[in-house]
Amino acid sequence: MDANRLKELGLLPLWRLKSGTALDRQPSAPSVESSSIESSLIQQIVPEAQEVILSAASDRDTTIAHADWEQLEQMVSVCTACQLCQTRRKTVFGVGDKQADWLFIGEGPGAREDTLGEPFVGQAGKLLDSMLQALKLGRNQNVYIANIVKCRPPNNRNPQDIEAQQCRPYLLRQIALIQPKLIVTLGKVAAQNLLGSGDSIASLRGKLHEFAGIPLIVTYHPAYLLRSLTDKAKAWEDLCFARETILMQQRKAQQ
Template structure:
């Protein structure tokens, strides 16, 4: 390809990328869901069965973000189903929450990574505008990052989850708390006590936020 044709192609690609970002940034819930369902921005679209957009209260105070869909989620199109989903539901119930009331649940990426591997940075980067739009529309009071992948992506860090737990972080001005992913807790029962501590910390943080800024 000549330099001139390469420059034209790069310019066109840049314009298409800007158009995509603009469209996402102005999408309502229905439009955003439709855009995600037909997205081919990264190779994960080639292996998915369906996208997993998110579920819950679209005006929730609580936003829970995991890493990516697993096999069962890929089949059903809903995040956190199966054993990990049941555990998350129990975790929510323990602090008087449920996934359909004042809670929204989604993931860093909307398509299942093959063999349940962690999402690559490029894949998370292509999905990030969708997540940012969801956050903008929900306007949660508190974000809970479930697991290392979600925490590292949201906080732009490679720090360990052990070092990120127990502290109040911030994402785009929104308080953020880090805890373990339910799938990890199924394999590491000893850390359930730590996860409970995180949930108590999150509950107390939410109470303080609600007291400081009543609805």
């Protein structure tokens, strides 16, 4: 563009920065002294922030650990401790006899459970009910059913570690309130979370484990059994093993 055109537009005279002016210079690197001060502040702030986070987590765990059934269910219903709260419809607290000898623990709610707010109410739930009936048990007959997480993971994916960790105090309090004689984990996710193990179902089944001093037996998740019918017989073996474990406890108590 020529000078006359620039003048018509009111863009003359042109002003140019001299070399070496403040705007022409690149930002200087922080001094050694300022870097040292910043590093010192970070070293002070980070531990303090961690302490606040740990303190808050400890307070939450303590509150949950002293809750009664009504308080615990209320806490779960409004929980926002992990991202699952953003996509849930309803929390799925648990269902059954609150003084049960048998505690069944799955991994997390599915789509139908998310809608109704009760664990194991779809096809997998019907199969679980049939398994319980074969043992002369039922949802409200000496059985309590819960999950590792209280909210549905999107697309029925496995719960992430952080999600399971945030829900763990709720489950621990449920176990403490119920005081079951036996825990039966349904599926790999539940077994691995409670046992702190990365082992497969195949290597964990058929053995008597322990959680918080309570005998624990591992079996397949009913949803898996719907896809792998040949493993139903193995699941029945696990439940018979669980029944025998309960009976042995009763015999020892009578001696």
